[in-house]
Amino acid sequence: MTRESICPLCKGTMGPGKTTFTVDFGSGLVVFRNVPADVCQQCGEAWLSDSVASSVEKIVQEARSGQREFEVVNLSAKAA
Numbered sequence: 001m002t003r004e005s006i007c008p009l010c011k012g013t014m015g016p017g018k019t020t021f022t023v024d025f026g027s028g029l030v031v032f033r034n035v036p037a038d039v040c041q042q043c044g045e046a047w048l049s050d051s052v053a054s055s056v057e058k059i060v061q062e063a064r065s066g067q068r069e070f071e072v073v074n075l076s077a078k079a080a
C-alpha cells in the first residue's frame with residue numbers, strides 16, 4: 001500500500017476511520033454505515049479504498065435491480 005495520508009482537498013492529515021454515507025440511485029436509497037475509510041482529521045472528508053468502493057457499488061446495483069426503495073447496510077458486519 002502506497003496510500004497518501006494527506007487529504008487532497010485541504011492537505012489535512014488522513015487517518016483510518018469509519019464513515020456513513022447515502023447513495024441515492026433515483027428509484028431508491030441505500031444508507032451505508034460503518035464504512036471503513038480514510039477520514040481527514042481536518043475537514044472530515046472520507047475516502048474509500050477501491051475494494052470498499054466496489055463492494056458499495058455492487059450493493060447499490062443489487063438494490064436497484066431488486067427494486068428496493070430503502071436499505072441500510074452495515075458494512076462492518078459484512079467485512080471479512
Ligand SMILES: [Zn+2]
Binds near residue numbers: 008010011042045
Ligand atoms: Zn481534508
